[in-house]
Amino acid sequence: MKISTKGRLVTTTALATIGLIAAMIWWANKEVEDANSKRRQTNEIARGLNELRLVTFEYMLHRSERAQQQEREVSQRLAQLIETNPFSGPTQSEVLADLRERSATTHRIFEELIAAPAADSTNPVDNELIRRFEAQLSSRLLILQQENLADAFRLADFSTERINAAQQRVVVVILVGLALIALSTGGAAWLIDRSVLAPIGKLEQATREVASGNWNYKLDIGSEDEIGEMSRNFDAMTVSLRTSFAQIERSNQELAALNKEIESFSYSVSHDLRGPLRSMDGFSLALLEDYGDKLDDEARDSLQRIRAASQRMGRLIDELLGLSRVTRAELTIRPVNLSEIAHAISDSLNQQQPTRHVQWVIEDGIIVQADKSLMQIAMQNLLENAWKFTSKTDQPVIRVGAIKRDGMQECFVADNGVGFDMAYADRLFGAFQRLHHESEFPGTGIGLAIVQRIFRRHEGKIWAQAQPGLGATFFFQLKEQDHE
Amino acid sequence: MASETHRRVRTLVIALGALMVVAALALGYGGRRGLFAGSAAPMEKLSIALPTTPHAALLFIAAAKGYFAQEGLDVTVTRVSHGKAALDLLEERKVDLASAAEVPFVISVLKGARLGIAATVVSVSTEMALVVRRDRAIAVPHDLAGKRIGVTFGTSGEYFLWAFFIRHKLAPDSVTMVDLPPGQMVKALTQGTIDAAATWEPVKSEAFVALADNALSFIAADAYTVTHVVIGHSEFLNARPEAIERLVRALLKAEEFARSEPKHALTLVADQLKLDLKVAQAGWKDLDFKVNLRQSQLVTLEDEARWAMARGYVAKGPVPNFLPRLYLPALLAVQPERMTVVR
Numbered sequence A: 001m002k003i004s005t006k007g008r009l010v011t012t013t014a015l016a017t018i019g020l021i022a023a024m025i026w027w028a029n030k031e032v033e034d035a036n037s038k039r040r041q042t043n044e045i046a047r048g049l050n051e052l053r054l055v056t057f058e059y060m061l062h063r064s065e066r067a068q069q070q071e072r073e074v075s076q077r078l079a080q081l082i083e084t085n086p087f088s089g090p091t092q093s094e095v096l097a098d099l100r101e102r103s104a105t106t107h108r109i110f111e112e113l114i115a116a117p118a119a120d121s122t123n124p125v126d127n128e129l130i131r132r133f134e135a136q137l138s139s140r141l142l143i144l145q146q147e148n149l150a151d152a153f154r155l156a157d158f159s160t161e162r163i164n165a166a167q168q169r170v171v172v173v174i175l176v177g178l179a180l181i182a183l184s185t186g187g188a189a190w191l192i193d194r195s196v197l198a199p200i201g202k203l204e205q206a207t208r209e210v211a212s213g214n215w216n217y218k219l220d221i222g223s224e225d226e227i228g229e230m231s232r233n234f235d236a237m238t239v240s241l242r243t244s245f246a247q248i249e250r251s252n253q254e255l256a257a258l259n260k261e262i263e264s265f266s267y268s269v270s271h272d273l274r275g276p277l278r279s280m281d282g283f284s285l286a287l288l289e290d291y292g293d294k295l296d297d298e299a300r301d302s303l304q305r306i307r308a309a310s311q312r313m314g315r316l317i318d319e320l321l322g323l324s325r326v327t328r329a330e331l332t333i334r335p336v337n338l339s340e341i342a343h344a345i346s347d348s349l350n351q352q353q354p355t356r357h358v359q360w361v362i363e364d365g366i367i368v369q370a371d372k373s374l375m376q377i378a379m380q381n382l383l384e385n386a387w388k389f390t391s392k393t394d395q396p397v398i399r400v401g402a403i404k405r406d407g408m409q410e411c412f413v414a415d416n417g418v419g420f421d422m423a424y425a426d427r428l429f430g431a432f433q434r435l436h437h438e439s440e441f442p443g444t445g446i447g448l449a450i451v452q453r454i455f456r457r458h459e460g461k462i463w464a465q466a467q468p469g470l471g472a473t474f475f476f477q478l479k480e481q482d483h484e
Numbered sequence B: 001m002a003s004e005t006h007r008r009v010r011t012l013v014i015a016l017g018a019l020m021v022v023a024a025l026a027l028g029y030g031g032r033r034g035l036f037a038g039s040a041a042p043m044e045k046l047s048i049a050l051p052t053t054p055h056a057a058l059l060f061i062a063a064a065k066g067y068f069a070q071e072g073l074d075v076t077v078t079r080v081s082h083g084k085a086a087l088d089l090l091e092e093r094k095v096d097l098a099s100a101a102e103v104p105f106v107i108s109v110l111k112g113a114r115l116g117i118a119a120t121v122v123s124v125s126t127e128m129a130l131v132v133r134r135d136r137a138i139a140v141p142h143d144l145a146g147k148r149i150g151v152t153f154g155t156s157g158e159y160f161l162w163a164f165f166i167r168h169k170l171a172p173d174s175v176t177m178v179d180l181p182p183g184q185m186v187k188a189l190t191q192g193t194i195d196a197a198a199t200w201e202p203v204k205s206e207a208f209v210a211l212a213d214n215a216l217s218f219i220a221a222d223a224y225t226v227t228h229v230v231i232g233h234s235e236f237l238n239a240r241p242e243a244i245e246r247l248v249r250a251l252l253k254a255e256e257f258a259r260s261e262p263k264h265a266l267t268l269v270a271d272q273l274k275l276d277l278k279v280a281q282a283g284w285k286d287l288d289f290k291v292n293l294r295q296s297q298l299v300t301l302e303d304e305a306r307w308a309m310a311r312g313y314v315a316k317g318p319v320p321n322f323l324p325r326l327y328l329p330a331l332l333a334v335q336p337e338r339m340t341v342v343r
Helices: A003-062 A065-081 A090-115 A124-211 A226-294 A297-328 A338-352 A372-389 A422-427 A447-457 B002-035 B054-064 B083-091 B102-110 B156-167 B182-191 B203-214 B234-239 B241-260 B262-273 B277-281 B295-310 B329-334
Strands: A333-337 A359-362 A367-371 A397-405 A408-415 A461-467 A471-477 B044-051 B073-080 B097-101 B115-124 B129-133 B148-151 B176-179 B196-199 B215-219 B226-233 B288-292
Touching: A003 A065, A003 A090, A003 A124, A003 A226, A065 A090, A090 A124, A124 A226, A124 B156, A124 B295, A226 A297, A297 A372, A297 A447, A333 A338, A333 A372, A338 A359, A338 A372, A338 A397, A367 A372, A372 A397, A372 A408, A372 A447, A372 A471, A422 A461, A447 A461, A447 A471, B044 B054, B044 B083, B044 B241, B054 B073, B054 B097, B054 B115, B054 B226, B054 B241, B054 B262, B054 B288, B073 B083, B073 B241, B083 B097, B083 B102, B083 B226, B097 B102, B102 B115, B102 B156, B102 B226, B102 B295, B115 B234, B115 B241, B115 B329, B129 B203, B148 B156, B148 B182, B156 B196, B156 B295, B182 B196, B182 B203, B196 B203, B203 B215, B203 B277, B226 B234, B226 B241, B234 B241, B241 B262, B241 B288, B241 B329, B262 B277
Parallel strands: A359 A397, B044 B073, B044 B097, B148 B176, B148 B196
Antiparallel strands: A333 A367, A397 A408, A408 A471, A461 A471, B097 B226, B115 B226, B115 B288, B129 B196, B129 B215
16 A cells, blocks of 8 residues: 555544544533533422422411412422423433322322311311321322422433533543544554655665665565655666666776777887987988988988978877876866966067067966966967967967956956967867968967867866957866865 | 654654553443442342232342342242231241331331331332222222221231221221231132222232122222332341342342333243233233332331321330331442432
8 A cells, every 4th residue: 555545544534533523522512401401491390399399388387378379380380391301211201201190199189188178077086087188198298299309300310410421421432532543643653664764764774885885785675655666766776876887887997998008009109109200300310411412402302301200290299198198197286376377488488589579468366276287288388379370460469367257267368360260169179180271380280189188187168269360369267176 | 863763653652552551441441330340249148038919020020030140149039928928937037038018017117126128119009909899889989888898907908998098088997807818808809708808919900800890999099109118127238238239239120121121021020920911911000110219208107107006006106217227228329319318
């Protein structure tokens, strides 16, 4: 059964019990009201009977007309009071019937007593008979009125018993209701413990096991409810994660193998390829120096071309090794002052080509969280590019600065050089990609690839905005580091 | 965290369990009071002398239905013809208790017997009657003057006759009273040795059957209500309060049976008394079976005492106090509302 269904069942039971208690209390209250009404009526009857007894005694003592009249009035009122039967129980009805009969007899005997001749006969036998007759009637009146009063009290007792019974029933119903509510609450608590808390405890244990690396842990809660479903999903998830992690592990191993191959390749490039290149350059130089005078101009030009090509290839190899190092270098993140780096590079460039007059606009205090040596390489490439591509500009300006955009710091290197067509911007950061011919602006075409890789290593990004003839601006953004 | 929650839930469950136990105990309390009443004590022996008349119906029912045994009483019943005979056995100490009308009880008390009434078992106003022979020119009560009337002396029959005469303003010595035991009453009537008989059921019905159309009866409902009671020696009643309480409980069960199943009760009583069902049925509905002790009984007992002295059963003197002769504790313990005696 679903937990939600169990919950609804428990709630319904509790609500039904409360409803039952309310109905029983309402019913008992009606009973009490009805019984109270009957008790009031019974008290009226008892009061009437008491008054009847009083006037009967008064008549017996003084034989007064007033007592006779009062007896008749009370008898009449009493007869009206007991005429209708408000009771439903057979015993009460029986008592009331006895009361009616005895009341009628009492009044009849009282009338006989009034009608009895006075004991003033001269015959003593007659006097004795009359005296005995009156004594007998008086005794009967006394007995009947006592019985009537006792019965009136019995009727009152019935009403009281009914009230007591109703009150006791309410107590019993409340106790039973409380027991039922306690039972359903206990049942709910037990259900929650068994169906929710215990499985959640297992789930918690399972998450701890998985977090500690035990990917083979199986939760396996066999219930058919929501938590059972969640358990099955959890187990499916761990199976899926196990498979994914195995694949990642394999990929990592393959990656490590590839890295080793790259290392090996780099070694080969740096050592195996450099040797022949140096030989080509060296022997070409030796030919020029030793036999230059024996060679014609064309031969010497060819040798010069061989030397230039081999030197260029050497630089290409150096650039490739640089790219490789950038990829593999360990990062040491700390605050780096880009402004200082830019000033140092600009000074170096100015010294290298003192004939050029480039206007450097470098904003002070540009601080980023990064690896200083890699940022040195990135800024070197960006500023050398700007230097190079403003070589044909009349009044070259190179700017280094930072702006805030959407709360993030963006740094830039801008120049007013030749610029480029943004249609080719996607090729800009590819290795060996060039937007200008080498004869126009010399270079290997690997510098921006290195720059982009450096920013990727920092989880940052770089992008460019340019227009042909108006210059180019390279923006870069670095991931904000947490300050601890 | 999870284990803490588990612990709290278990504590809650235990607390709720405890609440339910308390509720169950509270619910059971009311039932237990009735459950254990009178069931564990050993059986008490009692011997009772009962008249073979419907007036002792409740006692016969209690015996036949096993109510005495249910209440832990081992009752031995001795059957006699009428209440006075049962009282005689009691006075001879042959039985522990007897069932009889109040009149023989009053006479015995006046004679010095220290008896007590444990409970009333039946009252009846219209059963006691004068059965007369029409052929003796008796049509109205005043025609009885000078006639011979059979009556069992010292019984409620004699007191009824006395009350009947007063009710009709007749001098008791205007007739001749013939002392006859109940068993000879019908024969005397049919043979004509008496003109009328003051008697009760089942003799009354038997007389009617015997006289057929020649029978006529007079009653005096307003003059006398016969009350039959269970009587014991006061010292016995005081010494065996537990037994008397059980007896009262058994009688109350019998009363409830007679009320709820009157036909079954009548059949059972007729069978017990070896009476023809029709004879037993006559007057059955007039019998008011109620186990109680009433204040009004004291008035009747005192009237009967005055009559007994007037009739010469004992020497004239002050009417004795009958209040100590009513044994109240049993009824007070079992159903106090049945006891209306002023204390």
